Amino acid sequence: MHSSDTSKPKRAAGDKAAARGPKQRLVDQHRGNSELVEQEEQRKDLGFGTRINESVSRLINKDGTFNVNRRNEGFWNRINIYHRLITIPWIKFLGLVLTFYLSSNVVFATLYSLLGYENLSGIENVTPDTPIGRFMGAFFFSSQTLTTVGYGHISPVGYWTSGLAAIESMFGLLLFALATGLLYGRFSRPVAHIRFSRNAVFAPYLDINGWMFRIINERGNQLIDVQVEVSLSRLETKADGSSYRRYYGLKLERTKVNFFPANWTLVHPITDDSPLYNCTAEQLADSDAEFLILLRGVEDTFNQTVHCRYSYRYNEVRWGEKFKPMFSGSMDGEGTVTVDLNQLDETEPVSLN
Known part of the structure; x- marks a missing residue:
């Protein structure tokens, strides 16, 4: 009786330790994970990551941009028109505005010529009666319509030509409103020089x-x-x-x-x-x-x-x-x-x- 009584507490203690074993291991595992998480939180990372282990030219370029090549971007996300027009140098910006202005007038002048020069009343009094002269007349009429100047020397005749002139005038209003906003954005954007x-x-x-x-x-x-x-x-x-x-x-x-x-x-x-x-x-x-x-x-x-x-x-x-x-x-x-x-x-x- 005495020996059996002493064995019960031993077995009970062993069962209790065995029961605590998995729980203790789980606690130790959580403690280890917490320490790893704390180490990761304390690790300084500027956003480039630690896997950039190859020798590259530099992480930050001299102009302040990041030396990172992004692949498989969406088309509109890659070109990011507004950001580019706001941040590109002034010479490039003015060059783009002038190029877009001239190309727009060339497109509309071509459309007027396809509709017929006879639908532009007064064009014969402005430019020589040659193919190049008539096209330049349509070009000048397009620039006056695009900018809503309208000197009145040339006027559209007929529904198609008048409709095209109306579309161009609306296009010009939108274009110059956009250019004005971009100019304001460029001037009002503070930059640390x-x-x-x-x-x-x-x-x-x-x-x-x-x-x-x-x-x-x-x-x-x-x-x-x-x-x-x-x-x-x-x-x-x-x-x-x-x-x-x-x-x-x-x-x-x-x-x-x-x-x-x-x-x-x-x-x-x-x-x-x-x-x-x-x-x-x-x-x-x-x-x-x-x-x-x-x-x-x-x-x-x-x-x-x-x-x-x-x-x-x-x-x-x-x-x-x-x-x-x-x-x-x-x-x-x-x-x-x-x-x-x-x-x-x-x-x-x-x-x-």
Whole structure:
């Protein structure tokens, strides 16, 4: 009786442990998953992902666009007409407007010629009675109808020609309304015209070294509350020998200025906790390093937030050089400080600490 009594508690304890086994394993599994999730949440990723492990030209182009080729996009999503017309250079925009205007008049002039020049009353008094002259007369009548100028020298005759002229006048109203909206959008779109130094440098900073670059506002409009973020992208090797791209946030000496009237040299002090500590130019090249920069600020004319992007590749970093001062060191007759924008890229050799 005594031995059987002692065996019951042992069996009960064993059954209880066995019952807790799967539950404990489930708890451990959840704890492990939570730790992995926490690690993923803390992993810095700028949106490029870690699988970009091949050496590419750069992640961010010099004009701030992303060096990403998107395939299998929809036609309208790919051309994105409004965005392109708003952001393309002025010369291209004006060239497109002029080309579309001339081609539209050529199309309508051709339609008038197909309907017959005799349906354009007064055309014989405007242009020579030759094939080219009559077509140019139809072209000029089309331009007057498209712009709703209507000098009255030529007028349509008949239902078909008058109907075509009515359609063209409506087309002209829509066209110029669209062009006016695009012009307003281009003029009213605030843009941060920030000029970056051609190269970044490794230069002495206090009693250590620092990674530096310099910026300046190219235009007279003021930017306030300017903030800058810098990240380092480089390839690293896992334990299994595979490579992946990792991103580090670089701590700057100063990340924000309230006013930005002159140049600003941004410095990342290379301390013991910096990812650039004891780094060499060869290591930067081997890891395909790139410094990614994001700048934000408020443009005071429109009171809107503007931003720009830039990057420095490993071969755009000069070692043992520092930036020369951009100030003239003197005041002019009106007491204003002189800053020479052409000196933004000028450096001079210096010994590293």
